[in-house]
Amino acid sequence: MNLAGLRVAVRSAGGILGVRTPGQGPLIFTQVRTATKRVSGSKTNKNDSAGRRLGPKAYEGHFVKPGQIIMRQRGTKIHPGENVDIGKDHTIFAKEPGYVKFYHDPFHPLRKYVGVSLKKELPLPTPHFSPRVRRFGYVELLDPQEAAKEESHMSRKEFLQQDELASLKAAKERRLEEESKKIEQALRSLVELNEDEMVMAKERMLNVAQLVTASKVKSLDAEAHTTFDYNYSIDLAIRRGDISEEEADDKRSLYATLVEKLSGNVIVDAKGNVCKALNAEERARRQESILNELKDKYSGVALSPEVRKQIASLIESEAVFDAQKQEELRKQFLPESRPIWTLDSIVEISEDQKPKNATRVYDEAAKKVKLFTTA
Structure with a gap:
């Protein structure tokens, strides 16, 4: 070739x-090198999570049951409206059976709401001054056995808590009975009342004491509230037909007479105890005397347990300070951060004594550790 x-x-x-x-x-x-291998892509972030299935689960006009989810979302893109509630993950669910309605509220025009209408023909939102539509439609059980069965029905959780609830109820009744006895003893020593008036007075002062201790209101405000409640209960009894107008007038006049006897003579202090009422001048004089004693005798002193008891007894004097003023005085004269000792009571001791409450402090000048205790 x-x-x-x-x-x-x-x-x-x-x-x-x-x-x-x-x-x-x-x-x-x-x-000469040539490309002989195919270039592959990156494998970073190839594993993606599944979708959370967000969005509406019930649409306009759909019927929903209580607890049924209407909307799953991230953030409040749709706000909860009437007869619905929202969970911590912004899930909106129904609280009443009805029909789903998406709407805009005239008071919040930039927000979109979803609610549940109890009737399909009722629009949302309900007009501002219109009465709210409530769900009735219950059927009366005419059979006494069925009615008793339905009334006695309870869940397993309720059934298991019956013993605890019974013990709590019994303890509450005992406590109210003890408080009623204390109030009766105080009333008998402060004002003269007959047996019928004593029954009404015990109930009145017990209600006043509960308002003063639980709601922290003044005694006079609690008395006015108790009087209003009693008169309102009489009005309700007239509406129900339990008593006539003449009987109601007799009850009101009897209660007004009782209130007149008690006012000015009996008062409930901040701790709920029934005591003798003070007039304005005497109360102002007692307040000024106690405040001067607290400032002159207990300002900046060491708060030992004995001193704390003395200050508390002055602040909690009967019928002198209300609950709000007592709290202010406790913050001023009984602070939690004030030590039980003062600088004047600190003394240096030797190593031979070694008491249990000794404190070791390093002295920079002497270059040694010293022992201190309270006198």
């Missing part, structure tokens, strides 16, 4: 290794 005048090329799998023309000398090899 004649190769004259031809170029000779030597190839390999990676490319051309060398080229030579006959008569031009030895063959010179030069390696």
